[in-house]
Amino acid sequence: MGKALQVHVHLPDRAAAADAAELIARFGDYAASEAAARADRSRDIGNVHHFCRWRQVERIILLLAAGPAGHSLH
Numbered sequence: 001m002g003k004a005l006q007v008h009v010h011l012p013d014r015a016a017a018a019d020a021a022e023l024i025a026r027f028g029d030y031a032a033s034e035a036a037a038r039a040d041r042s043r044d045i046g047n048v049h050h051f052c053r054w055r056q057v058e059r060i061i062l063l064l065a066a067g068p069a070g071h072s073l074h
Contacts, residue, residue, distance in 0.1 A: 009056065009060055011056070012056060016053065016060065020035070031065075032061040032062050035054050035061055036054070036055075038054040
């Protein structure tokens with residue numbers, strides 16, 4: 001068997017996890033799309049900090065949506 005691809009997501013703080021949870025609760029399957037839209041809006045107004053933050057939230061949501069199979073927590 002080949003090696004599994006490891007996905008690493010930087011969790012900057014509790015607020016990022018709370019934002020991800022809030023988007024999942026509000027938008028369900030569309031939570032990652034909402035986070036991406038917020039990142040795009042931040043980029044469009046030149047807010048690099050919020051752009052990066054919302055991209056990380058999007059990645060957290062996608063990782064959570066993938067489920068526990070093949071992922072390990074450290």
